[in-house]
Amino acid sequence: MPAVENGIPDIVIGRLPIYLRALTHMAQEGDKVTTSSHELGQRLGISSAQIRKDLSHFGEFGKQGTGYHIKYLIEQLRHILNLDQEWSTVIVGAGYIGHALAHYQGFQHRGFRIQRIFDNDPSVIGQDMNGLTVQHVDELSEVMENEGIQVAILAVPASAAQDITDLLVDAGVKSILSYAPINLNVPQGVWVRYNDPVVQMQRMTFYLKSEE
Amino acid sequence: MPAVENGIPDIVIGRLPIYLRALTHMAQEGDKVTTSSHELGQRLGISSAQIRKDLSHFGEFGKQGTGYHIKYLIEQLRHILNLDQEWSTVIVGAGYIGHALAHYQGFQHRGFRIQRIFDNDPSVIGQDMNGLTVQHVDELSEVMENEGIQVAILAVPASAAQDITDLLVDAGVKSILSYAPINLNVPQGVWVRYNDPVVQMQRMTFYLKSEE
DNA sequence: TAGATTGTTAATCGATTAACAATC
DNA sequence: TAGATTGTTAATCGATTAACAATC
Numbered sequence: 001m002p003a004v005e006n007g008i009p010d011i012v013i014g015r016l017p018i019y020l021r022a023l024t025h026m027a028q029e030g031d032k033v034t035t036s037s038h039e040l041g042q043r044l045g046i047s048s049a050q051i052r053k054d055l056s057h058f059g060e061f062g063k064q065g066t067g068y069h070i071k072y073l074i075e076q077l078r079h080i081l082n083l084d085q086e087w088s089t090v091i092v093g094a095g096y097i098g099h100a101l102a103h104y105q106g107f108q109h110r111g112f113r114i115q116r117i118f119d120n121d122p123s124v125i126g127q128d129m130n131g132l133t134v135q136h137v138d139e140l141s142e143v144m145e146n147e148g149i150q151v152a153i154l155a156v157p158a159s160a161a162q163d164i165t166d167l168l169v170d171a172g173v174k175s176i177l178s179y180a181p182i183n184l185n186v187p188q189g190v191w192v193r194y195n196d197p198v199v200q201m202q203r204m205t206f207y208l209k210s211e212e
Numbered sequence: 213m214p215a216v217e218n219g220i221p222d223i224v225i226g227r228l229p230i231y232l233r234a235l236t237h238m239a240q241e242g243d244k245v246t247t248s249s250h251e252l253g254q255r256l257g258i259s260s261a262q263i264r265k266d267l268s269h270f271g272e273f274g275k276q277g278t279g280y281h282i283k284y285l286i287e288q289l290r291h292i293l294n295l296d297q298e299w300s301t302v303i304v305g306a307g308y309i310g311h312a313l314a315h316y317q318g319f320q321h322r323g324f325r326i327q328r329i330f331d332n333d334p335s336v337i338g339q340d341m342n343g344l345t346v347q348h349v350d351e352l353s354e355v356m357e358n359e360g361i362q363v364a365i366l367a368v369p370a371s372a373a374q375d376i377t378d379l380l381v382d383a384g385v386k387s388i389l390s391y392a393p394i395n396l397n398v399p400q401g402v403w404v405r406y407n408d409p410v411v412q413m414q415r416m417t418f419y420l421k422s423e424e
Numbered sequence: 425t426a427g428a429t430t431g432t433t434a435a436t437c438g439a440t441t442a443a444c445a446a447t448c
Numbered sequence: 449t450a451g452a453t454t455g456t457t458a459a460t461c462g463a464t465t466a467a468c469a470a471t472c
């Protein structure tokens with residue numbers, strides 16, 4: 001994953017969504033039309049040089065003396081990240097996490113549309129979740145292939161995660177966000193990222209001192 | 213956050229929970245007593261040299277020729293990460309995400325115990341969530357200080373996130389995992405990490421090609 | 425114009441890897 | 449013993465930062 005595709009470091013790609021998010025907030029605040037690398041960096045705790053360097057991988061988006069036109073830069077970042085389309089996305093697993101994801105408003109306008117949700121528990125199949133009907137995971141492969149869906153969110157127990165991953169990969173999924181606290185094996189060309197809250201929290205406790 | 217405390221790079225700290233998780237899985241599989249940096253690296257897609265180097269910041273935990281005793285290394289990592297205690301944790305926000313977190317089993321045995329959950333919506337206050345009663349956010353400061361809680365999970369809308377953060381910081385919280393898609397300002401000595409699924413997904417779409 | 429800020433280069437800094445002596 | 453694997457050093461590689469000419 002430090003892999004360099006297009007010659008652009010993955011760590012740079014990783015910062016672009018952060019820039020995009022902050023710029024979107026700026027645009028919503030609506031109190032200015034342009035910003036500078038310095039201002040953006042201040043918000044994010046990133047040096048202005050790094051922001052300019054990162055952007056320079058993709059072109060020239062600013063004006064000397066003025067900075068960046070916020071809306072224009074948003075547009076450009078969305079284009080770079082392939083977000084000027086909506087990615088149909090499936091959720092696998094309709095437990096508490098799947099349920100929360102199905103109701104999450106944050107996908108809208110950020111490039112993703114939750115299209116389907118699957119589970120294998122007969123007691124939840126057929127249930128409505130925010131307008132989607134929970135489908136049996138047996139239908140997954142067929143649906144995915146028919147609809148050409150490339151993005152999936154995995155919200156199943158760790159014990160099922162690898163099997164479902166294999167299923168997804170077979171069905172043509174190219175990018176998986178996994179909530180299962182386990183490392184997944186996928187072939188080259190398939191991207192996985194992990195969302196394990198405990199890993200994040202454990203990373204912080206190192207710096208804490210017990211006061212008790 | 214690239215800050216070097218104790219002289220140990222934060223990026224190294226960030227990998228320790230990943231090692232810990234994989235080792236715990238190995239221990240659960242129970243088919244062997246020791247592992248090697250090579251085997252662990254294979255599982256995680258990390259070089260064996262990096263694993264050995266990372267561990268060497270903290271001491272010598274292996275034996276030449278044999279590798280690492282899995283349970284012993286788990287114990288040591290837990291100690292390094294301050295996980296040989298349970299951190300009392302509060303959840304702020306009892307919406308879909310807070311609800312899912314309250315029911316998440318993954319905190320157990322990994323260093324955290326969800327102790328309280330707060331919201332400001334009268335219609336959810338008093339509700340039971342997996343054994344916890346949702347409390348009004350007005351009680352937050354007093355409870356936190358009385359109980360000396362240092363760890364919080366933020367699951368409120370972006371619009372409320374900074375205000376609640378200020379409240380938490382005032383009440384002595386030192387580490388926050390935020391689900392709000394917004395950058396938070398905190399004073400030095402307070403740690404924040406973010407869990408925005410969309411940011412993770414946007415990072416992957418860069419590598420995708422639309423097939424439609 | 426003067427001030428501000430970009431994009432870029434070169435220097436610095438830090439992280440990863442390769443290699444190997446030590447040794448179980 | 450021979451084979452395996454550690455911990456560590458030095459070399460390599462890559463990322464960040466400082467500085468500044470260009471220019472809006």
